[in-house]
Amino acid sequence: MTSSFFATTLLPLALFVIMTGLGLSLTMADFRRVLVYPRGMVIGLGNLLLISPLLAFLAAVVFRLPPELAVGMVLLGAAPGGTTANLLTHLARGDTALSVTITAVSSLAAVITTPLFLGLATWHFLGEQTEAQIDMTRIVLRVLTITIVPLVFGMLVRAWAPGFAKGAEPWVKRVALVFFVIVVGGAIYEARNEGLNMLVAVGAATLTLNLCAMSLSWFIARRAKLDLRQSTAIAIELGVHNTTLTMAVGAMIAPVYMIPGAVYGIQMILTASVFVWMIGRRNAAETP
Structure with a gap:
């Protein structure tokens, strides 16, 4: 396992800030919307929690990624x-x-x-012996500590000091964005010894995952007769993951496990931005 400052300190800190920012924007009413x-x-959660991991598994197999990268893809x-x-x-x-x-x-x-x-x-890509070592x-x-704890913390601040939370939320989100950029760059730097060819192979797999996830989720949402705004939300949710969490968990094992998340973190902003540009005008025209 890596013991670098990046893996042990910066990644968890970045995720803590990101999840706190999410908490500052939430109230219990958001959960009641279920x-x-x-x-x-x-449909949205089914796509995200079941279809997305399956697509990642298929992408890892189709592109014949090395075992560690395949695990990182599924993660x-x-x-x-x-x-x-x-x-x-x-x-x-969107909604x-x-x-x-x-x-x-x-x-x-x-x-x-x-x-x-x-x-x-x-278990599938590395075998039972390696699985037992994790x-x-x-x-x-660790996932509980760096996701749920800051999320709840942010929600409590929102509940106890709504004025402060409203003022702090945009600043926290800006800091989170800076952290995200640093984290993506840092993860690629950490895995620099893995070679350019590996990054290219992963890039093709992650881009395929991104495009297939967004397209399939959009198709499913529309077939289920959800409106444009809801379908837009679901498609973007499937395309834009919490890659910082992916990298933080991967870093607990070895730097190579962070590569898919780092590469995807760059791609997802580009593809989702194109989708936003394409669908935004259509949604605007149909929004009363």
Whole structure:
């Protein structure tokens, strides 16, 4: 395992700031929206928690990634939605409330789903012996500490000091964005010894995952007769993951596990921005 400052300090700190920022924007009403938007929530979470990891597994197999990178791909696919998805959904005039709710619920579920899919991927691609060497209890506790704790902390601040939370939220989000850029660059630097060819191979796999996830989730949402704004939110949620969480968990094992998340972190902003530009005008035309 890497013991670098980046892996042990910067990554967890970045994720703490990002999740605190999400918490500052949430109230209990956001979680009650699960009942308000049952069909949208079921489809969105089903895509995110089941279809996305499956697509990541298929991409790893199709592109014949080395075992460690294949595990990193599945870990990426199992990551919850990211706070950037909420901003992009807003810019696309999608259903921001639905987006925020999916992000919040999937972040809570990540305590279970992330270690679960990590274990399954490790068993499949690396074998039982390697799986036994990974301390899943430690990973579960780490995910809990760096996701749920700051999320709850941010929500408590929002509840106890709403004025302060409202003023602090945009600043926290700016700091989180800076951290995100540093984290992506740092993860690629940490894995520099893995070679350019490996980065190219991963880039093709992650881009395929990104495009397939967004396209398939959009198709499913539209076939389920969700409106344009809800379909937009679900497609962006499937395209924009919490890659910082992916890298933080991967760093607990070895730097190579962070590569898919780092590469995807760059790609997802580009592809999602194009989608926002394309669908935003359509949503604006149909929004009363």
